[in-house]
Amino acid sequence: MNFFNNYFVFSNSEKKGIFIFVCVLFLMTLFYMVMPYFFINEKYDFTEFKKELEAKKGISEKRDFQLFNFNPNLISRDSLLLLGLSSKQSFNIVNYRKKVGQFKSEKDFRKIYSIEDSLATVLAPYLTFSNNRSKQKVASISKNRNDSLFNFNPNSVSEYELESLGLSSGQAKTLINFKQKGGKFYKKEDLKKIYSISDELYNKLEPYISIERDENEISIIELNSATKEQLKKIRGIGEKTAERLIVYRTKLGGYSNLNQLDDVYGLDSTIKNNKTTYFIINTEVLSKIRINNVTFKELLYHPYCDYNTTKKIINYREMHGDFISIEQILENNLIKAKQYRKIAPYLTLK
Numbered sequence: 001m002n003f004f005n006n007y008f009v010f011s012n013s014e015k016k017g018i019f020i021f022v023c024v025l026f027l028m029t030l031f032y033m034v035m036p037y038f039f040i041n042e043k044y045d046f047t048e049f050k051k052e053l054e055a056k057k058g059i060s061e062k063r064d065f066q067l068f069n070f071n072p073n074l075i076s077r078d079s080l081l082l083l084g085l086s087s088k089q090s091f092n093i094v095n096y097r098k099k100v101g102q103f104k105s106e107k108d109f110r111k112i113y114s115i116e117d118s119l120a121t122v123l124a125p126y127l128t129f130s131n132n133r134s135k136q137k138v139a140s141i142s143k144n145r146n147d148s149l150f151n152f153n154p155n156s157v158s159e160y161e162l163e164s165l166g167l168s169s170g171q172a173k174t175l176i177n178f179k180q181k182g183g184k185f186y187k188k189e190d191l192k193k194i195y196s197i198s199d200e201l202y203n204k205l206e207p208y209i210s211i212e213r214d215e216n217e218i219s220i221i222e223l224n225s226a227t228k229e230q231l232k233k234i235r236g237i238g239e240k241t242a243e244r245l246i247v248y249r250t251k252l253g254g255y256s257n258l259n260q261l262d263d264v265y266g267l268d269s270t271i272k273n274n275k276t277t278y279f280i281i282n283t284e285v286l287s288k289i290r291i292n293n294v295t296f297k298e299l300l301y302h303p304y305c306d307y308n309t310t311k312k313i314i315n316y317r318e319m320h321g322d323f324i325s326i327e328q329i330l331e332n333n334l335i336k337a338k339q340y341r342k343i344a345p346y347l348t349l350k
Contacts, residue, residue, distance in 0.1 A: 068150045069126050072103040074160035078153045083123065089114045103129060151210045154185045165205060171196045185211055223279045224254045224286075234278055236268035251303050253287030256345040263303075288348040291329070292322040304343040309335050323349060 067083065072093060080090035092114050096103075103109050106127055110120045152161060154175070162172035174196050185191060188209045192202055221230055223245075231242040244264055249255055258275040261267060271278055289299065291313070300310045312334040317323065326347045330340045 067122075067126055069128050069164060071128050071160050072109055073097055073129065074158045076153075076156045076158050076161065078156045079150075079158075079161055082151055083126075084119070085115070089119075105129065149205070149208050151208050153210055154191055155179065155211065165208075166201070168196075171201075187211065220277075221279055223258075223281050224249065225282065234271065236271050241266050241268075248303075251301070253289070253302070253346050254283075254285055255281050256283055256286060257281065283345065286346060289346050290350065291326065291347050292317065292349060302343065302346065304339060304346075309339065325349070 070079065070083065075093075077087075077090045077094055080093060081087065085093070089112070092112050096112060106120075106124050109115075109123075109127060110117070149165060152165065157165075159172045159176050162175060163169060167175070171194070175194050178194060183193075188206055188211065191197055191205070191209065192199075221234070226245075228239075228242045228246060231237050231245055232239065237245070241264075244266060245261075248260075248264055252260065255261070258279060258281060261275055261279075262272055289302065296310060296314050299305050299313065300307060305313075313329055316329075316332060316334055323329070326344060326349065329335050329347075330337065335343070
């Protein structure tokens, strides 16, 4: 008993503490036991996602391809895809000639690790490494091969491929120069803009022209007239973000500058850091606030007017009459300079 009396005798406060500790421990144990009955993991149905993947896989597997003579030192990525190569294989070929150098033989072509021997064997008869692309050679190819015509994208086709299609060296150079100066083909008929392309040549090439939109190409959107669907086409803008952009635009009366996008919650940082890549702004459509007629409630609704600023402006107008210039609200300390710079584009006397 002495042992217990010496080591297991507790004061009233200690007994209360032990009691509370036991109660807490009991409640935690009870909570742990009943938690699975109240918090059930939500089960997700991936059926639609799997179907979509299978559909894309099926399209990829069924993708048509053509075989034609090509120079691996000059062929574009788009044309490599037409030969049946994957996007990765096409990239590796282009990357090889940028980083390592020119392909000199079939052996060099087989060095591309992502190209299987079976595929290399199929493509080997169509490889050509000669840089002699004279008119006579191109004419000979066009005359002797019925399959010398192949699908091509005029926005990415190379000079060598154009000559393989039957264009003269001068015609091919003219088309390449057009692209280098910023020209672009949006529809098949645009190829007729090249003055050296005759109607006869165009009619011959027309069935093989394939103008596809680059997935990485960004269409610039006019922010003050953009619809929700247009905004959602930009990678990084979903349903909710598009709605926030439009709601904030309505409150502002239209965007006056691209820096206002920094105030939109949830907008991807990549878009914020590259605003001019995605958007332009038409400031002529801004909804103006008639400062001599606006009510207290209407002015307070604007994101750039807090309660104190609105009260000062309205009180000053009631005491001194209509404003003669917009700058008066700044000159009379009715608004802070930073705040004035933001709201000034939305104010008008008329």
